[in-house]
Amino acid sequence: MTQQGTLGVAVIGTGRMGADHVRRLDRVISGARVAAVVDIDGDRAKRAAGGIDGCTAYTDAAAALSAPDVDAVLIASPAPxxxxTLLEAFARDLPVLCEKPLTPDAASALRVVEAEARLGHRRVQVGFMRRYDPEYLRLKAxxxxxxxxxxxxxxxxxxxxxxPPGFTEQMMINDSVVHEIDATRWLLGQEIAAVTVLKPARSSAAPEGLGDPQLVLLxxxxxxxxxxxIFVNCGFGxxxxxxxxxxxxxxxxxxxxxxxxxTAGRWGGEIPQDFVERFRTAYDEQVQRxxxxxREGRTEGPTAWDGYAAxxxxxxxxxxxxxGARERVMLAERPRLYG
Amino acid sequence: MTQQGTLGVAVIGTGRMGADHVRRLDRVISGARVAAVVDIDGDRAKRAAGGIDGCTAYTDAAAALSAPDVDAVLIASPAPxxxxTLLEAFARDLPVLCEKPLTPDAASALRVVEAEARLGHRRVQVGFMRRYDPEYLRLKAxxxxxxxxxxxxxxxxxxxxxxPPGFTEQMMINDSVVHEIDATRWLLGQEIAAVTVLKPARSSAAPEGLGDPQLVLLxxxxxxxxxxxIFVNCGFGxxxxxxxxxxxxxxxxxxxxxxxxxTAGRWGGEIPQDFVERFRTAYDEQVQRxxxxxREGRTEGPTAWDGYAAxxxxxxxxxxxxxGARERVMLAERPRLYG
Amino acid sequence: MTQQGTLGVAVIGTGRMGADHVRRLDRVISGARVAAVVDIDGDRAKRAAGGIDGCTAYTDAAAALSAPDVDAVLIASPAPxxxxTLLEAFARDLPVLCEKPLTPDAASALRVVEAEARLGHRRVQVGFMRRYDPEYLRLKAxxxxxxxxxxxxxxxxxxxxxxPPGFTEQMMINDSVVHEIDATRWLLGQEIAAVTVLKPARSSAAPEGLGDPQLVLLxxxxxxxxxxxIFVNCGFGxxxxxxxxxxxxxxxxxxxxxxxxxTAGRWGGEIPQDFVERFRTAYDEQVQRxxxxxREGRTEGPTAWDGYAAxxxxxxxxxxxxxGARERVMLAERPRLYG
Amino acid sequence: MTQQGTLGVAVIGTGRMGADHVRRLDRVISGARVAAVVDIDGDRAKRAAGGIDGCTAYTDAAAALSAPDVDAVLIASPAPxxxxTLLEAFARDLPVLCEKPLTPDAASALRVVEAEARLGHRRVQVGFMRRYDPEYLRLKAxxxxxxxxxxxxxxxxxxxxxxPPGFTEQMMINDSVVHEIDATRWLLGQEIAAVTVLKPARSSAAPEGLGDPQLVLLxxxxxxxxxxxIFVNCGFGxxxxxxxxxxxxxxxxxxxxxxxxxTAGRWGGEIPQDFVERFRTAYDEQVQRxxxxxREGRTEGPTAWDGYAAxxxxxxxxxxxxxGARERVMLAERPRLYG
Known part of the structure; x- marks a missing residue:
């Protein structure tokens, strides 16, 4: 792979995140093109591929990964x-950008870590996009x-x-606090050793059964x-x-x-309503990087180990x-691949 | 006591806080004068009284409280x-502004509460001055x-x-966090039910033996x-x-x-180095109120119960x-005097 | 006059500013009492004096200034x-705090300057209260x-x-920009040499005939x-x-x-609606100082010359x-009294 | 030109701005490639082209514009x-992004306007990049x-x-204030009618002969x-x-x-030292747009008329x-092409 060749990317999953990555690769990112989109919903895959020159729609990830014009894989399918797909990519030695979480649980994440370790070189970048946010980068520096x-x-x-409907307390950790877990590991260069969660009185604005907000101690x-x-129904943005x-x-x-x-007796401004607005630059920068x-033959950014540790x-x-108690984090031994 | 008469105040203790209250009563506060200063160090008492017209120096608080020109008492002596002095003031039914802490421990504070309850009306205002800070007042409102x-x-x-030398971990709670304890009770109108303290790695800037900073959960x-x-050696202000x-x-x-x-590649400003600068208005307002x-025959502000509960x-x-564990706060029954 | 004696103040004028100064001297300021209030409306004077021990109501300023318990004068009457009153005070060598403007125009202000210069020592402090605002003081420092x-x-x-109704373009300069004129002179230690006024399109929120906002160049x-x-109908505070x-x-x-x-998609806070809120500390500090x-026999703060130059x-x-042109400021020679 | 084809861009001029645009087109921008670079210094042109696949170095702009793989032109050469180059581009009907200023003076800018008007459709976007800055865009909205x-x-x-050495007072207007001139026109949708410049005392930090700062009234x-x-030697960033x-x-x-x-008694942060840091996003967005x-066959953004009016x-x-006086801006009649 030389710097000059345009990278042909297969995007796996064309839901909200996947469709946004298709748009980003097609219209924002330099040096890449969307060569394939994959969705088990074939019609949705075709709609995502429509209007993109040279982009093929698939319902099967393995088929897409075998296509000759696919140089790399962006995984945005549901976590399970x-x-x-990661193991398929390893089999073909294809570079992967995998949306977080790496996998739905630590056991499966560890299998991915071990598979990549057997491969002997990094192939996976995990989508902890805050590491590409200009403010976080300045704090890290x-x-x-x-x-x-x-x-x-x-x-x-x-x-x-x-x-949204169906949001659970577990998702407060797995979908939301996971970002602070990764940011803490990254900013400090340390592993998380224990976690405690305190639950104050529930907000009456939270859906029935959701103990929101919570205070998580790492x-x-x-x-x-x-x-x-973590306050996922704060109401204001x-x-x-x-x-x-x-x-x-x-x-x-x-x-x-x-x-x-x-204006009208108030100073201030608007609060973004959405992570897309807050982290737009971070998402763009993550994919561009x-x-x-x-294209330069390197793999960098958050590793499969980061995905597993999170x-x-x-x-x-x-x-x-x-x-309600302090829970210790038990980690496997870190393969030498991850330094 | 009418609005028109100037209030003759006995200031007990002429250390840093006491001397500052003498200055405040003499030069900032409307409607009051320093009638007496008390310090077991007679020379220090005389120095504090010097230059204030009609101010007598005492080494004995009881003698000062008996003076005919003393209408009210401001206690700024060491906590023990x-x-x-509080019981002396109750015996003479004198109004008291008592610097925090009310007393050094909960048992003695409860005795004061019970004594005032027997008196049947409030006489004590406790010096939780943050309740008079303009920013806290806006937050409360x-x-x-x-x-x-x-x-x-x-x-x-x-x-x-x-x-300063000799500062202990207990003082981090009793002298510092006590303000957040009172502010939490006051802002929320609720009692503290339990306390947990977490200690991260100690700052190398903290004196030997002082686990600083800490995270206190109320x-x-x-x-x-x-x-x-609570971070009492943060270094910057x-x-x-x-x-x-x-x-x-x-x-x-x-x-x-x-x-x-x-200037010079930086935007920003100065951080105050001292609580005196940050809370100057609050101290003035507390004493003026x-x-x-x-003078109007009322007692308001933080109560003896607030002092006890803190x-x-x-x-x-x-x-x-x-x-290292969660500790419950055990409170006596609240006398009806404190509503 | 010794530090110990309470200062008996005659307040001339009991309109909005005068009444506020009466309250301030009675309830906020240390070391002073309202000995007399003067208003050509005798009923209003009596209402202002009511409830203040030892305060006499007058309709004639000269009579109040002759009262034996009047040690100093605070002028808050209409500018004409x-x-x-200033000349009466000079005749009795009484200290004066005079609300701005010193007088309605430069010619009369110069007469006051010359009269004080003949007296040979300062007696007047002019009420440019921004010089006592904590933020301006920090900028000055x-x-x-x-x-x-x-x-x-x-x-x-x-x-x-x-x-308010009846506000004219001249008042934009004389009542409003006069504060920036004094602040500029004070912050820089320089006189104003020339003034130019530019008028952009008139705000439709301004009253008929009032060219608001304007840009004044000093x-x-x-x-x-x-x-x-200067934008006196900005609408928001x-x-x-x-x-x-x-x-x-x-x-x-x-x-x-x-x-x-x-809250609700917005970050920010409230803008004060009134100079009383913004400059409360400055007014208190001005009068206390x-x-x-x-009481210490000194006169300090903004001088009669400052009033004249403004x-x-x-x-x-x-x-x-x-x-619409650049207009030069012509100043008389500064008497040696004003350094 | 279809959306799908990659745009072959000739970059004219490989100085600081030109080289940065080459990097941007090569590594940041989606859908474009650097097909040609032009510099009268042939070695510099070759260095700029080096390492970019399919990029040819020229010393003559006309030759580059005639190359079959050049679809569009980015002008970053000196203003004269x-x-x-603009007229050459018009002759070939090539789209142009022209760094500001459009040309060095109004007369030549008007010739460009008239030439484009004769062409009958827009071909030029002028590089007023502030129109692509997220903050300016929010203010505009x-x-x-x-x-x-x-x-x-x-x-x-x-x-x-x-x-830098050689910076003149005229450059304070032509290189610096020109951005505020364009921003004022764009934000308000109005032409500049007159300009006045006031010069306060010169900063001793300004080079000999440069009256810096100045206040420009539009x-x-x-x-x-x-x-x-405008203060081009402010010292701090x-x-x-x-x-x-x-x-x-x-x-x-x-x-x-x-x-x-x-830290160390101060709150605050760093001020960027350079427009590249402040407006990085704006430059990227400008070129991407x-x-x-x-690629979609449209011309948008700041027009040749905007360049002329500035x-x-x-x-x-x-x-x-x-x-030292108020100077009127005389504009030609606006061709219908510019609405």
Whole structure:
């Protein structure tokens, strides 16, 4: 693969995230084209492929991965389908960008880790897109540069305006807090060692049966402590904030208020309603960086191990939701591939 | 006591806080004068009285309280001396503004509560000055007005640049977090029901033996949850922040940045180094409100019960520091005097 | 006059500002009492004096100034009445706090300056209360300390929600921009040398005949330039901002946002509707400082010369409104009394 | 030209801006490739073309424009060379993205306008990249949506840390304020009618002979007024701010402070030192939008007329710098092509 060749990507899954990645690869990203789209709903696959020159619709991922013009795979199918596609990609030694979660649980994630370790080189980048957000990147650079000394605590807020039907407490951990789990691991360069969940009085705006909000406490292998407010029916918008507290200072992101308006007795501005708006740049940058690295024959970004470690911490988190107690995270030994 | 008469105040204790109250009563507050100052160090008492017309220096609080020109008492002596002076004041039915803590522990605070209850009317205002801070008052008004719905969580930060020699972990609760304990009770109108303390890795900037910072979790009788970062050697200044999270919104104080400066590649401003600067208005307002109410024959503000309940929560907090477990707060029955 | 004696103050004029000063002296300020109130409306004077122990109501300022318990004078009557009261006070050598403007025009203000110069010592403090606002004081300290280098420009915003009936374009200069005129002179330590006024399209929210907003350009004797947006029907509240631009940095005040609220898709907070709320501390501090200085036998703060120089700049400003051209400010020679 | 074909772009000029556009087209932009680079310095052209598959280096723009794989032209050569290349492009009916200024003066810009008008359809997009900045776009949307009522004034700040050698006062208008001139025209949908320049005392940090800072006043055809602080040796960084004042509110951009850091007695963050950092997204978006529109057969964005009108306003601005007086902007009649 040379820098000059355009990367032919197969997009697996054409739901909300998949369709957005198709659009992104087709119209935003440099150096890539959508060579194939796969959906078990053949009509939906055809609609996604329509209007894209040289794009073929498939209902079977394996068939798409075998196509000669497919150089790489972007997995955006439902989580239970990820493992099979990942193993197919390994069999063909194809580079993969896999939407988070890597797989639905730690056991299957560990199988993927072991398979990639057997392959002997990295092929998977996991879609923890916050690592490509300009604000997170500035915070990471500050921490790595020692600007506030050794980090001791993180204070995190993760708020959604409202949940869709069927949203469960487990999803608060697996779909939402998983981002803070990965961000904590990445910002601090430490594993999550234990998780505790506290549940204050339930918001009357939360659906019946959903204990919302919650406070999730993450203890790391290096002794740092992250507290995460997860509030998925906060009512006012989508908001992600993170304050790092170090030995010599603190630093906060998530208050970027680009447009300040004074009207009718109020100063302020609008809160985005959606993660798409808040993290648009991060999603674009994540895929661009993956395409560029892939064209240059490299794999970088969040690893399969990151996907596995996040899954293990999420499992401790959902246990902690149920037990009310502090739950330890048990990790397998880290293969040498992941440094 | 009529509105028109100037209130003659005896100030007990002329250390840092006491001397500042003498200055405040003499030069800032309307309607009061310093009639007496008391310090067991007679020379220090004389120095404090010097230059104030009609002010007498005493070494004995009881003698000062008996003076005919003393209408009210401001207690700023070390905590162990508070109880005796409070009981003396009750014996003479004198109004008291008592610096926090009311007394050093819950048992003695309960004795004061019971003594005042026997008196049958309130005489004590406890010096939880944050209740007079303009920002806290605006937050309280917002919560009481339902502006963000029922409050569910508080996120609190309490940071000091550095500790003086001899500062202990217990003092992190009793001298520092006690303010968040009172603020939580006051903002939410609920008692503290349980306390848990988590200790991340110790800052290398903290003195030997001091586990700094800590995260203190306060659960209230109404099911709300407050997390308090206490970091008394943060290095960069004095900073108090509070974010309330309600069913329909959130609200934050502590970021008021009056002067924004751009210089040499940086935007920003100065952080106060001291609680005196941050809460100057609150201290002035607290004493002015006490003087005005006293002249009008009323007692208002934080009660002896507030002092007792804070002491009980602090005791649970120091137990939680030692045990690492969740510690329940046990409260006596609240006398009818305190509503 | 010793520090210990309580200052007996005669308040001249009991309209909105006068009544507020009566309340302030009676209930907020240390070391002063309202000994007399004066209003040509005798009933209003009596109402203002009611409930204040030892306060006498007068309809004649001269009579009040002759009362033996009057030690000092606070003038809050309509501007045309100021000159006579000031001269009466000079005749009795009484200290005066005179609400701005000193007098209605530069000629009469110069007569006051000359009369005080003949007296040979300062007796007048003029009520430019912004000099006592904590934010302006911090900006002044920054400039004086060289924190942003030599100041070259000021960008000022002065906005009122709406004008009362009868508000004229001249009042935009004389009642509103006069504060920026004084602030510019004080912050920079320079006189205003010329004024130009530009009028953009009139807001349809402004009353018929009022050219609102306007941009007022002040050139100083030292070559600095201040631009002032004056918008007295901005609709959304009361807002005063000032950015100083120096050779090495810039600094801005007026954005202090103490309480940040997230609700219903919006972040932000409330804008005060009134100068009383925005400058409450400044008014209190102004009067307290005047009382304290007066009790110590000193006169400080804005001088009669400051009142005159502001009046001269205002006259140039109203000429500039009419002419559309740059109008020079002509100042008399400054008496040695004013340094 | 179909959506599917990759756009072959000839980049004219490989200086700082040109080289950055080559990188952008090669690595950031979707749907385009660099087919040709042109520089009169043949070695520099070859270096720019190196490593890009299928990219040919030229020293002659006309030759490049004749190449069969060149579908569109991006002009980033020195301004005096623009007109000839634009006319060449018109002769071949090639779409052009032309870096600002369109040409060095209004007369030559008008010739380009007339040539495009004769062509009968738009072929030129001018590189006023602020129109693609997310903050400016939000401000524009707010104004267009009537969120603050009819706009009456703009307050603009445009600051550079320091000027390179040879920077002249005319360049303060032609290279810097030209952005505010275009932004004012675009935000308000009005022409600039007159320009006045005021010069405060010169900063001692400015190079000998450069009157820096200056205040530029722009009056529009609709009666709005924009004041622009231009300060090209402000010392502290690159800063662009704009506040729009409307009949019912105001709105400000340029304060987006993504990362807030507390350290060593200071809160705040870093100021970018360079327009590349501040407007990176705008540059990317500008070129992506041009590529996408061109592939779809459309021309959009800032027009040749916008380039001409800005040039005419700049000429009035430099006249105003010299005369100290208000200078009117004289515009030719607008061809029907530009609506």
């Amino acid at each position: 389908a990820h493992e099979a 500050l921490l790595d540069g020692g600007g506030i000394g050794r980090p001791l605590m993180l204070h995190c807020r993760h708020r959604n305006a409202a949940t 203890e790391t292998s290096g002794g740092a402590l992250a507290d995460v407010e 989508y908001q992600v904030q993170c304050e790092a507290v170090g030995e010599r200072g603190s630093a906060r992101i998530g208050d970027a208020h680009g447009l300040l308006v004074n 993956w395409v560029t690295a892939t 899954a293990a911490a999420c499992e401790a988190g959902t246990r902690a939701q149920a037990s | 001396a508070h109880e005796a 917002l919560l009481d007005g339902g502006g963000i719905g029922r409050p569910l969580m508080l996120h609190c930060r309490h940071r000091n640049a550095a500790t 659960e209230t009788s109404g099911g709300a949850l407050a997390d308090v970062e 004095y900073q108090v922040q509070c974010e309330a999270v309600g069913e329909r919104g959130s609200a934050r104080i502590g970021d008021a940045h009056g002067l924004l400066v751009n 006490w003087v005005t109410a006293t 002491a009980a929560a602090c005791e649970a907090g120091t137990r939680a520091q030692a045990s | 009445a100021h000159e006579a 920054l400039l004086d300390g060289g924190g942003i280098g030599r100041p070259l420009m000021l960008h000022c915003r002065h906005r009122n929600a709406a004008t 050139e100083t004797s030292g070559g600095a330039l201040a631009d002032v947006e 009361y807002q005063v901002q000032c950015e100083a631009v120096g050779e090495r940095g810039s600094a801005r005040i007026g954005d202090a946002h103490g309480l940040l609220v997230n 005047w009382v304290t200085a007066t 009046a001269a700049a205002c006259e140039a400003g109203t000429r500039a409104q009419a002419s | 060379a623009h007109e000839a 707010l104004l267009d949506g009537g969120g603050i009522g009819r706009p009456l004034m703009l307050h603009c700040r445009h600051r550079n840390a320091a000027t 009056e529009t055809s609709g009666g709005a007024l924009a004041d622009v602080e 690159y800063q662009v701010q704009c506040e729009a004042v409307g009949e019912r509110g105001s709105a400000r951009i340029g304060d987006a402070h993504g990362l807030l850091v507390n 041009w590529v996408t529109a061109t 040039a005419a306003a700049c000429e009035a601005g430099t006249r105003a710098q010299a005369s």
